[in-house]
Amino acid sequence: MDKQVVISGSGLFTPAHTITNEELVASYNAYADHTNERFQSEIAAGEREPVPHSSAEFIEKASGITSRYIYAKTGALDIHRMRPLIPERGDDELSHQAEMAVDAAKKALAAAHKTPADIDAVIVACAYTERSYPAIAIEVQAELGIEGFGFDMLVACSAATFGMHRAYEMIKAGNAKAVLVINPELVSPQVNYTDRDSHFIFGDVATAVVIEDGANASAPDVYDILSTHAVTSYSNNIRSNFGYLSHVTDANPYSADMLFHQAGRKVFKEVCPMAAEHITAHLARHDYVPSDVSKWFLHQANINMNTLICKKLLGRMATEDEAPIVLNKFANTASAGSVIAFNLHQSKLQSQDVAILCSFGAGYSIGSLVLKKR
Numbered sequence: 001m002d003k004q005v006v007i008s009g010s011g012l013f014t015p016a017h018t019i020t021n022e023e024l025v026a027s028y029n030a031y032a033d034h035t036n037e038r039f040q041s042e043i044a045a046g047e048r049e050p051v052p053h054s055s056a057e058f059i060e061k062a063s064g065i066t067s068r069y070i071y072a073k074t075g076a077l078d079i080h081r082m083r084p085l086i087p088e089r090g091d092d093e094l095s096h097q098a099e100m101a102v103d104a105a106k107k108a109l110a111a112a113h114k115t116p117a118d119i120d121a122v123i124v125a126c127a128y129t130e131r132s133y134p135a136i137a138i139e140v141q142a143e144l145g146i147e148g149f150g151f152d153m154l155v156a157c158s159a160a161t162f163g164m165h166r167a168y169e170m171i172k173a174g175n176a177k178a179v180l181v182i183n184p185e186l187v188s189p190q191v192n193y194t195d196r197d198s199h200f201i202f203g204d205v206a207t208a209v210v211i212e213d214g215a216n217a218s219a220p221d222v223y224d225i226l227s228t229h230a231v232t233s234y235s236n237n238i239r240s241n242f243g244y245l246s247h248v249t250d251a252n253p254y255s256a257d258m259l260f261h262q263a264g265r266k267v268f269k270e271v272c273p274m275a276a277e278h279i280t281a282h283l284a285r286h287d288y289v290p291s292d293v294s295k296w297f298l299h300q301a302n303i304n305m306n307t308l309i310c311k312k313l314l315g316r317m318a319t320e321d322e323a324p325i326v327l328n329k330f331a332n333t334a335s336a337g338s339v340i341a342f343n344l345h346q347s348k349l350q351s352q353d354v355a356i357l358c359s360f361g362a363g364y365s366i367g368s369l370v371l372k373k374r
């Protein structure tokens, strides 16, 4: 008989520190003033553009973000540094991303009523890994005492949903009975805190889910994954050029194009219709229409994107209850946003309710799961 694959538990790690818009803007504006004073003669001679001021009001209106979590606050607001200071760890210490991942994974295991002995595979899926190898997933696997195998995968904003797709397929194929999919999104090191257009966008977090054969599920809240659907379409509109080649290209490894940068307006215009069409097509595979969906666990990049996508789908504004927003407090957490929304708001679903979990962003990449609560 065909296996029914389920999500049986999720976990969320939130860093101890937060930065409000007001704190972020005060530091950025002080940096701007300091820089403009330093280069006042070049600016006066028209040889250099002054650094413009940011505004907390603009950030909230343009994005819906009011605050974000940050793994290491020291340094990020220091106008002479403008990047977090994360102490280097030795090869024999648990790495930063593995630490975040293990915390979220333990919570997901507890929610799923599973122990490490029940898990056959670990997928660490996120926008960046802090090193190339050994895989963070294998480190997490060792730390939790899981047998089987683990691997890392990077799909930017859609890493979490694409990781869930892989887990779903492994279980369908009979290669694993239960898989941990973990998203340690330590993104603050890639934020350009000196760039007014993007200094406010991101926050750090880790999420995890247990995906397993539904026949073995024993948790109170279990969600059948009816199917998964993924699409990618190449775009340079969201890009980071950081990579191992910087050792040999002689490019400046600290230049702005090595960090996250984007054409935000273009992204907004191109991704919203793609996401709405993707979701409509995915629902149609199950003879559902958008009004059949009780909860929309959408990617959390920008509140205006989510409002527009829901309007395209439903022909009206979605209520806060239908399409929960977490980006106000978490900001854009790369691929983890839709999983945070799921983790914090899934308990309100009733038996037989249908939900969509969907990510969209860099690549471009869009990934979705149609879920039904047992």
Ligand code: CO8
Pocket (backbone or CB within 6 Å): 053, 054, 055, 056, 058, 059, 062, 063, 127, 156, 157, 187, 188, 190, 191, 196, 197, 198, 200, 202, 238, 260, 262, 263, 264, 265, 267, 268, 301, 302, 305, 332, 334, 335, 360, 361, 362
């Ligand atoms: N304060 C004050 N004014 C500002 C600021 C600021 N901070 N920033 C921009 N302005 C100004 C601009 O300069 C511009 O001025 P002018 O009109 O004089 O030119 C004006 O405000 C309007 O600027 P924009 O057109 O840029 O403003 P928008 O209304 O388009 O809002 C957004 C900007 C919020 C970026 C918006 O375009 C957006 O959200 N687009 C969607 C893009 C998106 O979601 N990107 C993220 C996807 S990436 C992802 O999800 C994961 C990637 C992998 C992780 C990376 C981790 C680091």
